[in-house]
Amino acid sequence: MDKPGPAHPGRRFPVRLTGLLVSVILLAVVLVLSIGFGARFLSIGEVWAGLTDPASPYYRIVHEMRLPRTLLGLMVGMALGLAGAIMQALTRNPLADPGLLGINAGASAGVASAAVFLGIGSFYGYIWFALLGAAVVTALVYTVGGGRSATPARLALAGAALNATLYSYVSATLLSDSQAIEKVKFWTAGSLASADFATVTRLLPFFAAGLLVALAAARPLNALSLGDDAARALGARPAVIRTAVIVAVTLLCGGATAACGPIVFVGLLVPHMVRPFTGPDLRWLLPYTAVLAPVLLLGSDVLGRILGSPGELQVGTVTAVLGGPLFLYLVRAAR
Amino acid sequence: MTTLTLEKTVGSRVGVRPRAVVVGVVAALLAAAIAVLTLGTGEFPIPPADVVKTLFGQGTAAQDFIVNELRLPRVITAILVGMALAAGGAVFQSLVRNPLGSPDVLGITNGASTAALTVVILGGSSTQLSLAAVAGGLGAAVLIQLVGGKHGLHGYRFILVGIGMSAIFTGISGYLLTRGVQMENARALLWLTGSLDGRDWQQAGPLLGVLVLTLPILLLACGPGLRILEMGDDSAAALGVPVKALRTTALFTATLLVACAAAAAGPVAFVALIAPHLAKKITRAPGPNLVPALAMGALLLVGADWIAQHTPRVLPVGVVTGAIGGAYLVWLLTMERRAGRI
Secondary structure (H helix, E strand, C coil): CCCCCCCCCCCCHHHHHHHHHHHHHHHHHHHHHHHHCCCCCCCHHHHHHHHHCCCCCCHHHHHHHHHHHHHHHHHHHHHHHHHHHHHHHHHCCCCCCCCCCCHHHHHHHHHHHHHHHCCCCCHHHHHHHHHHHHHHHHHHHHHHCCHHHCCHHHHHHHHHHHHHHHHHHHHHHHHCCHHHHHHHHHHHHCCCCCCCHHHHHHHHHHHHHHHHHHHHCHHHHHHHCCCHHHHHHCCCCHHHHHHHHHHHHHHHHHHHHHHHCCCCCHHHHHHHHHHHHHCCCHHHHHHHHHHHHHHHHHHHHHHHHHHCCCCCCCHHHHHHHHHHHHHHHHHHHCC | CHHHHHHHHHHHHHCCCHHHHHHHHHHHHHHHHHHHHHHHCCCCCCCHHHHHHHHCCCCCHHHHHHHHHHHHHHHHHHHHHHHHHHHHHHHHHHHHCCCCCCHHHHCHHHHHHHHHHHHHHHCCCHHHHHHHHHHHHHHHHHHHHHHHCECECCCHHHHHHHHHHHHHHHHHHHHHHHHCCHHHHHHHHHHHHCCCCCCCHHHHHHHHHHHHHHHHHHHHHHHHHHHHHCCCHHHHHHCCCCHHHHHHHHHHHHHHHHHHHHHHHCCCCCHHHHHHHHHHHHHCCCCCCHHHHHHHHHHHHHHHHHHHHHCCCCCCHHHHHHHHHHHHHHHHHHHHHHCCCC
16 A cells, blocks of 8 residues: 555555445445435335335335435535536635535525526426526636636635625525525525425436536546646646536536535535545546545435434535534644 | 834824724714614605704604604614624724624624524524524634634634634524424524614614623723734734733624624624725724724614615615625625735
8 A cells, every 4th residue: 555645646546446436335325225214214125125116015105205315316416526526626726615615505596586586486497597596606706716816715705705695685585475485495405305306307417417527527627737838738728628617517516506405515525535545636536526425415314314303404404514514624724 | 113113002092093083973974864864764754854853852743753763763773783793893803804804704693693593493582582692603703713713813714714614504594494484484584684674672772781881892902902913913912912811802792792783683794894894994094993993884784774775675684785795795805816915
């Protein structure tokens, strides 16, 4: 085993591959747990029967409630984790997170406007407004934060400013309409509870597009981390890469937020936890993040269902309470 | 040399800066003028001259009832909340040595609102709500100092800790909102936005008491020391300032003010950030600039309330300050970047 040097070169190839396999197994376990936990606990055998056998008494529970929820958590977790990872690479900022940077709040503002002014109450209507809000805020936070010369503190502050402004806008619009408050209150806390197959299938194209762009950006982003000039010398086009990353972040965060509300810290935490293992190479970092981010999100969701029973704690609350202290630790450790 | 500087610094605390006085007086007069306009605004408009007459007890019985009984408490609450937020913000910005180190950004306000929200959802009385807000604000201050205060209170580390805390509190608030039923949620959300609707002496009274108690502490005991502290901990200690004691006193007095303001009107966004910073920009004086900041805070909140009452659909005042404050914060960030400070 080689020792990680100062720049986190990561582990050797076989170790990384084994780690990825272990992560995939972990993800499989969490997926089964997420289907199994609920008002009625299902054992592994019952989960399997519920998935495959239409005659099983659990077929409907699994297919109509828990499977869509689990699939949604899988997609949203991947989306937030990848968005966080490529944002961190693009801004060279270890504290970048779609929640902290206000991108999720931008999507929320879009959704709140849609719910109040246009009376839209379904995911299919939300998503365009969420994407629009996310796109505007991504561009804004990047510009206000200083673009290419952005520092972590500047970006975080620009994000905090936009967050505060957007949340006061969201509550102002919601206040005028108490029915809208009811419609979106679970949504504003960040929850997977309202998942159904329609949501999953409608999120899928946005998610898939964002995923492909993000994964395709891994190599060029690696080049960009050497600086613009070096990247150009290696044949990369910095402007194109930046645009592609912003498009991917918008698709991933806008879609995830439209589907289940603003969720913080997933995009921050997971890339951070895997970086010591993979090193800064995005070709490893992104797959690891894509596998482990849903583990965190679904794990938080299952935890919320256990802790909050007979009701449930919203997954956004669980990730905030779990991820917050880690963020504080990272801030303290950074020097 | 050092003695000379010290004498100069200490001398200027007693000496009055003409510019600061002018700024303070102009802001206070403007605040009073807008307050008179606001007192005349409503379902029964009253001309400003009559409002002034009524305030001095010369109005008709109807005017007396409308102005002095119905509208005055709200305006007084606005002025007091503005002053408390501005004073608290001024001290925080001076302690953190950064205009962005306001209680909004540091998560103090969020701590107060999360605690208050718990009470709203549990269906508590308004007294319990106020007490919870104060306790929540102080609790957040303790937490932030514990986590971020290891290397002193200044610098971006401290602000980032505050941002992290805010995110945690926001997550908890989101959960609390889902627990409430429809009526409570509307009440909770209104409170979270910051509103002056239906505020009367019940809110203004305690806040006035807290201001009367804490302002002398800040003005006389902390102000001069804070100005020296801005030169750095070591320099201040060398000049005989009890750094640790001063910092703790100032931090908790300021938190108390902000939390009490939040208890009275909800966490009205950004006043604590803008008022002291504007005052400092205009007076161009070092230190926390408490007196001009107080006047500026009153002016901002009364002005925002006037705007809120004149929007087509009457808005809570927190929405107006949130909109103004967000724009101001973005502008401030851009300026700070140009100046190369961040």
